[in-house]
Amino acid sequence: MNKQMPPEYYKQLEDIQAVDFVLVELTLYLDTHPNDWDAIEQFNHYAKKSKALKSEFEKQFGPLMQYGRSYSNYPWDWNDTPWPWQV
Numbered sequence: 001m002n003k004q005m006p007p008e009y010y011k012q013l014e015d016i017q018a019v020d021f022v023l024v025e026l027t028l029y030l031d032t033h034p035n036d037w038d039a040i041e042q043f044n045h046y047a048k049k050s051k052a053l054k055s056e057f058e059k060q061f062g063p064l065m066q067y068g069r070s071y072s073n074y075p076w077d078w079n080d081t082p083w084p085w086q087v
Helices: 007-032 037-061
Strands: none
Touching (some): 007 037
């Protein structure tokens, strides 16, 4: 069953993916440049931004991650598809 999601769902998910991509790249860079203060500040900035974006997404559309990394609403909403990795 394919559930149609509003455009904002896809916009917010894309914003999360973009910020998380920056975090992956900064992680790879910092693995080889662990004393780069500016990169560490950028990493922390984007880590905070990622957390805020994910929190906002979950308030509107439900959990992003399982196994205790995201809270569930009542009733249990993990069976309310589509899941983020399905879109």
